[in-house]
Amino acid sequence: MYFCGPTVYNYVHVGNARPFVVSMVAKRYFESLGYRVTLVENITDIDDRIIQKGIAEGRPASAVAAEFAQAYRDDTDRLGLGRPDIEPLATEHVADIIALIESLVKRSHAYQAGSDVYFNVASYPAYGRLSKQQVGEMRHGARIDVEEKKADPLDFALWKGAKSGEPAWDSPWGPGRPGWHIECSAMSLKYLGAGFDIHGGGRDLIFPHHENEIAQAEGALGQPFVRFWMHNGMLNLTEVKMSKSLGNILTLRDVLDKYRPEALIAAFLGSHYRSPLEFSAELLAETEQQVDRLRNVFRELADAAVGTGSEGGAADIGAPL
Structure with a gap:
C-alpha cells in the first residue's frame, strides 16, 4: 500500500491525520486476515510552499522541511498506531525521479521546454479516467501562465528549472527540482513495483495529483500502475473543508493536547472512511x-x-x- 503523506511546511492539521489513521488501521486489518502488508507513506520535503516559507523566514528550505517533518512524526506518534513500514523523503529519491522522467521523454510522453520538462497529456488517451473527467472539458477555460513554455494548458511539470535562491539538483535538462506529482510515482514504484495493490490519500488528491500519478507511471512503464484506490473524505468545520490555504485548521498537536488519541481515532472510525466528517x-x-x-x-x-x-x-x- 502507498498513501500520500504531508507536504511539510507547517504543523499538520487534524485533517492530515485522517489518511494516516485510515492507512494504519487498514494495514492492521489486512494483517489480521493473514496478508503480509508493506505500507509506504511519503513525506514531501521539497515544494513551492516550503521554499516560500524558507524565503519569508530567512532560512533554507531544507531547514523548514526538516523541522516540520520531525514535528509530523512526533505528532502522529502520539496517536499510538505505530509507523508506516517506509517513509521516504522526496529529496532522497531525486535520482529515481530523474530516471522516471527520462523514460517518459524516451517514450514521447514528455518534452523539454526551456529548462522545464512537461508531461504531454495528449499522449496518454486514458487521462481523466480516475477523476471521471473528459480532456476536452478540462481544457476548456484552462490557460498557460506567462512564464510557462508548455505546449498544452493541461500539460504539467515533471521537472522545474532552477530559479535563483531555490534548491536545485543536476539533471539531463539542467539544474532544477522535481514537480510534485512525479515524486509519488517514483517513490511508490521504487518500493512497491508496478501493479501494487492499494494507493490511498484524501479525496482532494484525486485530481490532479493521483490522475497525474497514473499517467506518469503507466506512460513510463506501459502497464497498470495500481489495482485499487482508497480516498478518504475530508474533515469539515462548519461544512467547509479544513485546509491550510483557507486558514480554518486545527493542528493535530492542539487536538491531542485536549483529547485522548483514542477519542480522535474513534471519531475517524465512526463513519465510512470515504464520507466527509463534520469535525467539532x-x-x-x-x-x-x-x-x-x-x-x-x-x-x-x-x-x-x-x-x-x-x-x-x-x-x-x-x-x-
Whole structure:
C-alpha cells in the first residue's frame, strides 16, 4: 500500500491525520486476515510552499522541511498506531525521479521546454479516467501562465528549472527540482513495483495529483500502475473543508493536547472512511465517552476472568488499562 503523506511546511492539521489513521488501521486489518502488508507513506520535503516559507523566514528550505517533518512524526506518534513500514523523503529519491522522467521523454510522453520538462497529456488517451473527467472539458477555460513554455494548458511539470535562491539538483535538462506529482510515482514504484495493490490519500488528491500519478507511471512503464484506490473524505468545520490555504485548521498537536488519541481515532472510525466528517468539539466529547465505555467493558471482562481463575486471554485485555 502507498498513501500520500504531508507536504511539510507547517504543523499538520487534524485533517492530515485522517489518511494516516485510515492507512494504519487498514494495514492492521489486512494483517489480521493473514496478508503480509508493506505500507509506504511519503513525506514531501521539497515544494513551492516550503521554499516560500524558507524565503519569508530567512532560512533554507531544507531547514523548514526538516523541522516540520520531525514535528509530523512526533505528532502522529502520539496517536499510538505505530509507523508506516517506509517513509521516504522526496529529496532522497531525486535520482529515481530523474530516471522516471527520462523514460517518459524516451517514450514521447514528455518534452523539454526551456529548462522545464512537461508531461504531454495528449499522449496518454486514458487521462481523466480516475477523476471521471473528459480532456476536452478540462481544457476548456484552462490557460498557460506567462512564464510557462508548455505546449498544452493541461500539460504539467515533471521537472522545474532552477530559479535563483531555490534548491536545485543536476539533471539531463539542467539544474532544477522535481514537480510534485512525479515524486509519488517514483517513490511508490521504487518500493512497491508496478501493479501494487492499494494507493490511498484524501479525496482532494484525486485530481490532479493521483490522475497525474497514473499517467506518469503507466506512460513510463506501459502497464497498470495500481489495482485499487482508497480516498478518504475530508474533515469539515462548519461544512467547509479544513485546509491550510483557507486558514480554518486545527493542528493535530492542539487536538491531542485536549483529547485522548483514542477519542480522535474513534471519531475517524465512526463513519465510512470515504464520507466527509463534520469535525467539532461535540464529536470529540461524544467519542471520549465511547472510549470510556469501552474501557469499562474491558475492565469488567478482565475482572471476571480473574474471578473465574482464567489464565491469559481475557485477563490480558485489561492489562494496558
